[in-house]
Amino acid sequence: MAERTLADQLGGYLPEGIEALEQHEQQDLANALRDARRRQAKALAEAGEEGLRYVPALLRGAVRKAVGL
Amino acid sequence: MTAENHAAEAEILKLARVLDVEPARLGYLARVDADDLQAFREQVTDTLFDANAAALQRMALAARVVPVGVLAKIAEKVFGPLLCARIAGLVDVSRGVDVAKRLSPRFLADVAAELDPRRASAIISRIPLDTVLAVAGELAAKEDWITLGRFVGHLPDPTVRRALEGIDDPALLRIAFVLDDKRRIDHVVGLLPAHRLGRLVTAAAADEDLWTPALDLLTHLSEARRATLVPMLGGLPGGFRERVQATIR
Numbered sequence: 001m002a003e004r005t006l007a008d009q010l011g012g013y014l015p016e017g018i019e020a021l022e023q024h025e026q027q028d029l030a031n032a033l034r035d036a037r038r039r040q041a042k043a044l045a046e047a048g049e050e051g052l053r054y055v056p057a058l059l060r061g062a063v064r065k066a067v068g069l
Numbered sequence: 070m071t072a073e074n075h076a077a078e079a080e081i082l083k084l085a086r087v088l089d090v091e092p093a094r095l096g097y098l099a100r101v102d103a104d105d106l107q108a109f110r111e112q113v114t115d116t117l118f119d120a121n122a123a124a125l126q127r128m129a130l131a132a133r134v135v136p137v138g139v140l141a142k143i144a145e146k147v148f149g150p151l152l153c154a155r156i157a158g159l160v161d162v163s164r165g166v167d168v169a170k171r172l173s174p175r176f177l178a179d180v181a182a183e184l185d186p187r188r189a190s191a192i193i194s195r196i197p198l199d200t201v202l203a204v205a206g207e208l209a210a211k212e213d214w215i216t217l218g219r220f221v222g223h224l225p226d227p228t229v230r231r232a233l234e235g236i237d238d239p240a241l242l243r244i245a246f247v248l249d250d251k252r253r254i255d256h257v258v259g260l261l262p263a264h265r266l267g268r269l270v271t272a273a274a275a276d277e278d279l280w281t282p283a284l285d286l287l288t289h290l291s292e293a294r295r296a297t298l299v300p301m302l303g304g305l306p307g308g309f310r311e312r313v314q315a316t317i318r
Contacts, residue, residue: 017105032088066131
């Protein structure tokens with residue numbers, strides 16, 4: 001699958017000065033943003049299940065329902 | 070270096086923080102207009118905060134049914150600073166404040182570094198003074214000037230005044246350099262004791278690394294406040310004196 005460009009990741013619009021950057025520079029920013037998003041998604045996925053271990057047993061059902069697990 | 074270059078340099082430091090990359094990697098952004106960099110940084114911040122919005126919203130909902138003590142434990146042991154920062158703007162304000170009160174200043178300092186103050190302003194402004202001072206102390210010890218600078222615009226004036234009392238002159242110059250809203254610099258300097266501005270300039274005179282932050286600060290002061298520095302010009306070392314003089318005239 002083709003990598004999303006910087007503008008794609010940011011909703012289609014780039015400030016003028018960023019738009020004027022060299023292609024490889026925009027690509028570097030796109031890569032950095034993509035990596036930051038992946039790190040965040042991974043951390044979130046891991047935290048959901050792990051967090052439940054600390055929730056009192058009586059409340060786990062309600063919490064599972066709320067988070068959609 | 071012009072005021073514009075100073076602003077771009079500060080913006081690159083802040084963007085590198087948001088993306089979790091080394092500032093040197095973004096060196097090519099030095100030629101971009103600072104306003105464009107700020108707009109871009111805010112776009113990137115919004116994209117990251119919105120990226121997992123549905124999952125974060127569900128977690129914030131779940132937080133309503135979990136006792137505060139348990140939430141604080143989960144926050145520190147499982148979620149870590151990044152996720153706490155993402156969720157902070159989504160939870161009920163009073164609950165967010167209650168959880169924050171139970172977290173250690175060291176952990177809160179890590180959360181603060183990841184937080185978008187625009188999204189959690191209601192919680193930030195209600196954190197007790199003692200906690201704010203302890204967190205500011207942690208951030209200063211870590212030399213995290215960017216985070217300290219980002220919060221100045223979101224805390225009540227008396228809190229800012231107290232927090233800045235505990236920050237030394239070189240640190241204060243570095244914080245002012247990366248302040249999110251430079252238009253607030255004159256107001257913030259006005260919160261300091263009258264003699265402190267002169268002390269800041271004296272501190273900069275002794276360390277060439279502080280010249281840029283000091284000159285940047287002076288460009289954002291009101292004319293009246295700049296004028297108070299004229300009598301001390303003669304005592305400044307050559308090189309720095311001429312640049313201060315050119316900036317405040």
